[in-house]
Amino acid sequence: MDSPEFQLDWDRERRTGVAEAVFCQGKSPDQIECIVEAALTDGRRLLLTRLSGAAHATLRTGTQDVLDYDPSSSTAVLGGGIALAATGIGIVAAGTSDMAVAREAQRTLAFGGHRAEIIADVGVAGLWRLLARLDELRACRVLIAVAGMEGALFSVLAGLVAAPVIAVPASVGYGVAEGGKAALSSALASCAPGLVVVNIDNGFGAAAAAIKMLRAAG
Known part of the structure; x- marks a missing residue:
């Protein structure tokens, strides 16, 4: 269930062709935790951007464990990878x-x-x-x-x-x-x-x- 502080737009990919993503810069650890929990509850994949190493380190161990975090790009993916196509x-x-x-x-x-x-x-x-x-x-x-x-x-x-x-x-x-x-x-x-x-x-x-x-x- 969405918190009053955020609403996840799961229909975005169908509507626009680009999947929902969460911009983490400026969000508190608690807000990021709640967003990840909401996506997990709904069984959704989710991209998190601008998640600094310092911010990632403040997340609970359980949350860190479910995220594929890449410090070189400050991004994290919830839900694992999918098959990639060479689309040009x-x-x-x-x-x-x-x-x-x-x-x-x-x-x-x-x-x-x-x-x-x-x-x-x-x-x-x-x-x-x-x-x-x-x-x-x-x-x-x-x-x-x-x-x-x-x-x-x-x-x-x-x-x-x-x-x-x-x-x-x-x-x-x-x-x-x-x-x-x-x-x-x-x-x-x-x-x-x-x-x-x-x-x-x-x-x-x-x-x-x-x-x-x-x-x-x-």
Whole structure:
């Protein structure tokens, strides 16, 4: 039974194509415990995002035991994994520092049954690294690109592939690039047609957009 503090939207996947997920940042341990208990009672699978290692450590041992927790992406899955299909989604990370956001996207896709490889450390500082993977990139139906600093990867990638590119500015950088604002501005101001942009560090949102694109394409 839902608490007055939350209402789980189990109909969301049928209605929108994207399953219910719980954003844990800002929620108390008791609130997270109640949400997990409600999902368990209903026999539902559930994705939890932005669940920090510190927050995960405060959960009761019994709750931790039923969650598949991944500290590298700050995500947890209740209900176990499902068979993954190669549906044509790829993830590109400009640098190793962008991997947390890329893995959040990957885990979100896996929760929905989509297998997605991460092509990592292919930022434009060494353009040959990206070009060496171009055949793989061009085989994808949708690409999620994660980059911080100046975010130049977004325009370069979108100018090389036919697939739609979803840009995820990452809060990686310092000075004028601090907090991902420079990468966000770069993505929004890109001259590469067909580039779409989600919020800073929003790997979950990028994955949801990719799922919707494939759903719309049939």
